[in-house]
Structure formats: C-alpha cells, structure tokens
Amino acid sequence: xxxxxxxxxxxxxxxxxDGSVSVGxxxxxDQAGEGDLSFLANxxxxxxxxxxxxxxxxxxxxxxxxxxxxxxxVADDPYLHFARVARYFNPPAAVQGGVHLLAAVSxxxxxxxxxxxxxxxxxxxxxxxxxxxxxxAYVGRGAHIxxxxxIGPRVTIYAGCVIGQDCIVHAGAxxxxxxxxxxxxxxxxxxxxxxxxxxxxxxDVEIGANTTIDxxxxxxxxxxxxxxxxxxxxxxxxxxxxxxxxxxGCVGIAGSTRIGARCMIxxxxxxxxxxxxxxxxxxxxxxxxxxxxxxxxxxxxxxxVQGHGDWVKNFAHLRHLDALVDRxxxxxxxxxxxx
Numbered sequence: 001x002x003x004x005x006x007x008x009x010x011x012x013x014x015x016x017x018d019g020s021v022s023v024g025x026x027x028x029x030d031q032a033g034e035g036d037l038s039f040l041a042n043x044x045x046x047x048x049x050x051x052x053x054x055x056x057x058x059x060x061x062x063x064x065x066x067x068x069x070x071x072x073x074v075a076d077d078p079y080l081h082f083a084r085v086a087r088y089f090n091p092p093a094a095v096q097g098g099v100h101l102l103a104a105v106s107x108x109x110x111x112x113x114x115x116x117x118x119x120x121x122x123x124x125x126x127x128x129x130x131x132x133x134x135x136x137a138y139v140g141r142g143a144h145i146x147x148x149x150x151i152g153p154r155v156t157i158y159a160g161c162v163i164g165q166d167c168i169v170h171a172g173a174x175x176x177x178x179x180x181x182x183x184x185x186x187x188x189x190x191x192x193x194x195x196x197x198x199x200x201x202x203x204d205v206e207i208g209a210n211t212t213i214d215x216x217x218x219x220x221x222x223x224x225x226x227x228x229x230x231x232x233x234x235x236x237x238x239x240x241x242x243x244x245x246x247x248x249g250c251v252g253i254a255g256s257t258r259i260g261a262r263c264m265i266x267x268x269x270x271x272x273x274x275x276x277x278x279x280x281x282x283x284x285x286x287x288x289x290x291x292x293x294x295x296x297x298x299x300x301x302x303x304x305v306q307g308h309g310d311w312v313k314n315f316a317h318l319r320h321l322d323a324l325v326d327r328x329x330x331x332x333x334x335x336x337x338x339x
Contacts, residue, residue, distance in 0.1 A: 001035065004056055004071055011084050016064060017071030023055050026086045037073075039082035058082050092150070095132045103133075116153075128165060140176070146203065158215060164203035164225070172210040175199050179214035179221075179237025179255055193217060195237060202226070208233065208249070217255075224261065242279060 005019030027036040029045065032054035039058035040049050046066055049057055056071040058078045075081035097112040099105055105115060106123040113127050116135040121127075125139050128147030133139065136154040143157050146165035151157070155169050158176030169175065181193035197216020201223045207213070208231035215221060216238045223229075224243035234252045235241070242261030247253075251265050254273035259265075263277060266285030271277070275289065280296035283289060287301045306314075317324075 004073065007037075007085065007088075008073060011081070011088060012075070013058070013081055014064075014074040015071070016074055017056075019071065021055055021071050024089065026082065026089055027054065029054065029057075037085060039078045041079040041082075058085070095130050095148075095150075122159070134171070143176075152209070158199075161199045161201075161215070163201045164205065166204045167201060168206045170207060170209040170211075170231070173207050174212045175201070175207070176215040177212060179217050181217050181237060181255075197221065197238065199223070202243070205229070211235075214239075214255070230267070236273065248285065 001022040001024040003019060004021050004023065005015055007023070008015045023035055023037040025036050027033070027038055029038045029040070029048040029052040032038040032052050034053070034055060036054050037056050037058065038052060038054040040046065040060070040063055043063055046063060049067060056073065057067070058073045058075055058081050059067070060078045061074055061076065064074045073081065095112065095114050097114055099109055099115045100117040102117040103115045103119045103121070105121045107121055107125040107127070109115065109127060110129050112129045113131045115121060115133045118136040119133045119138070121133065121139045122141040124142040126144045128145060128149065130148040131145050132150045134151055134153035134155065137151050139145065139157045140159035140161070142160045144162045145151065146163060146167065148165055149163055149167040151169050152171040152173070154172050156174045157163065161176040163169070163175070176199045178195040181195060182190040183193060184190055195215050195217050197218055197220045199213050199215050199221045202225035204226045205223055207229045210231055211229055211233040213221060213223065213235045214237040219238055221235065221238055222240045224241055224245070226244040227241055228246040230247060230249040232250050233247055236253055236255035238256045239253050239259070241259045242263065244261055245259055245263040247265045248267035250268045251270070253259070253271045256274045257271055257277070259277040260279035260281065262279055263281045265283045266287065268285055269283050269287045269289065271289040276292040278294055278296055281293050282298040284298065284300035284302065287299065289301070293299060
C-alpha cells in the first residue's frame with residue numbers, strides 16, 4: 001500500500017483531497033473497493049465514479065471539481081496516468097538467473113539470464129543481461145537477444161534473427177520463419193526462393209501470442225522501436241514497420257510493405273504487398289488496404305453490419321451501379337442539349 005501523496009510525488013499529477021488515503025491496487029470503477037485506485041477517462045461515466053467504492057480516482061482536468069466526496073489525482077491524460085500507476089503496482093517479476101537442467105544450451109550464458117526447462121538455445125546465440133527464455137522455447141543459431149528481453153514459452157526464434165532490449169515475445173510466436181516466396185514453372189509447378197534475410201526487431205517491442213513474422217527474402221524484415229503487435233498477426237517477408245506503431249489482432253500484412261511510424265492498425269485489417277503507408281496513419285478495423293497511403297489520417301474501407309435481407313438488396317443495387325451511372329450521364333447530356 002502507498003499513500004496518495006507519496007504516489008503523486010513518484011508519478012506526478014495534482015492531488016485533490018486527503019493525501020493520507022492508501023491504495024495498493026488498480027481496478028475498474030464498478031469493481032473497485034477499499035484500497036483500490038480507479039480512473040475516469042470519459043466524463044460521461046461520471047455517475048459511475050459517484051457510485052463506485054474506489055478509495056480514490058484518477059480524473060482529467062475537466063472533472064477536477066466535479067467530485068467532492070473522495071480524493072483524486074488530476075492528470076492531463078487519466079488513462080495514461082492510470083497505465084503508469086498500474087505498472088507501478090504490478091512490476092514484472094524479477095528474473096532469477098540460471099539454466100534449468102532440462103534445457104539444452106550450446107552458447108555462453110550470462111549469470112543473470114534465466115532459461116527454463118525444455119528450452120533449446122543453439123550455438124552462436126548472444127544473450128544480453130537479464131534475458132528470460134521460457135519453457136520449450138527455441139533460439140536458433142546465431143540469434144541475438146538484447147538485455148532484459150522476455151521470451152515466452154514455446155516461442156521459436158529462427159537462426160540469425162535479432163531482438164532488441166526490453167522486448168516481450170509472448171507464447172507461441174514465431175520469429176524468422178520463411179517468407180512466402182515462389183517462382184512458377186510453365187507447367188504450374190512452384191520453385192521455392194530461399195529466404196536468406198533476417199528479422200530485426202528494435203527495443204521495447206511487444207509481440208503477441210501466436211504471431212508470425214517472416215524473415216526477409218534477401219533484405220531484412222524490420223520492426224522499429226516501441227512497436228506493439230497483438231496476437232495472431234501475420235507479417236510477411238521484407239515488411240518494415242516504423243517506430244511506435246501499434247497493430248491489433250488478426251491483421252495480415254503482405255510482403256515488402258512499408259508502414260510508417262506511430263500508425264495504428266485495427267483488428268482484422270489486411271494490407272496487400274509492396275505498399276507504402278505514411279507516418280501517423282490510422283487504419284480502421286476490418287479495412288482492406290489495396291493502395292499506398294501517402295498522407296496521415298484515418299482510413300476506412302468496410303461496411304457496417306446489417307440484416308442479411310438488407311445486405312442482399314443493397315448488393316443487388318451495387319451490381320447495377322455501372323448501368324445506373326451510364327443512365328445518369330445520358331440524362332445529364334439530354335438536359336444539357338435542351339438547355
């Protein structure tokens with residue numbers, strides 16, 4: 001537990017009310033109880049704050065004086081401040097260095113590195129201080145893993161790949177599998193193109209469970225610093241993703257696409273290959289991107305859900321859209337002739 005005034009001294013914000021109140025957990029408004037700190041990011045939920053049992057709450061400047069019955073921390077961005085408090089209350093478990101007897105390790109290991117049972121680490125691997133490799137993970141020959149990076153259970157990191165410092169790779173992710181590269185014979189048979197590039201991942205990157213990132217065909221697949229990648233995402237060979245971009249679950253990115261910095265890509269979006277996406281682009285969930293995006297902004301290319309009968313009727317109209325355009329043009333021409 002920590003007093004609110006001490007918490008504000010450590011993490012910032014403006015304290016309003018009794019600073020001697022102690023908190024030790026973070027919780028949602030409806031689940032909070034004694035000793036819990038909650039937050040209000042959207043003023044329309046102010047009534048929930050008033051009925052909440054939270055000991056204190058984080059609010060924005062607009063709600064600073066809307067509450068009089070409990071202590072509060074006023075922050076420019078309540079949700080961001082809540083995230084910092086949550087990290088303070090829930091730090092990652094310290095890495096206890098050591099190699100499990102059931103791990104197979106063929107490289108030198110710093111004493112601060114932990115390698116769990118069933119993990120395989122091939123020769124030539126370079127491990128930074130404080131690395132944690134989970135049970136059943138595989139790290140291929142010559143891979144580099146930066147300091148304090150955490151590799152989850154059954155993660156596969158292929159040979160030669162590079163992962164920066166302070167990264168998190170969740171269970172089942174595959175880093176450096178072959179890209180989908182084939183040439184075709186005249187008879188239709190496929191000839192595999194060797195994928196000889198690497199995957200190079202920057203610092204402070206998080207990669208979700210069962211996500212796959214293909215190695216480059218000739219050059220590298222590159223993931224910038226601070227990128228956040230959700231679960232079950234496919235990133236093709238030679239893709240480059242700029243710093244601090246965030247990608248939600250089930251996105252597919254085809255090969256050789258370039259995505260800028262600070263982009264946000266919604267769940268189940270699809271991006272075809274060899275495109276360029278500018279910095280600061282937001283792509284809505286479910287959007288199929290078929291051409292390059294040169295300017296920052298929000299882009300959407302999907303239809304809201306509707307009843308099946310309505311969808312069938314609307315699609316029937318879409319099928320005749322070209323004919324309808326031709327009729328309108330003909331009518332416009334006739335009107336011009338009359339004038």
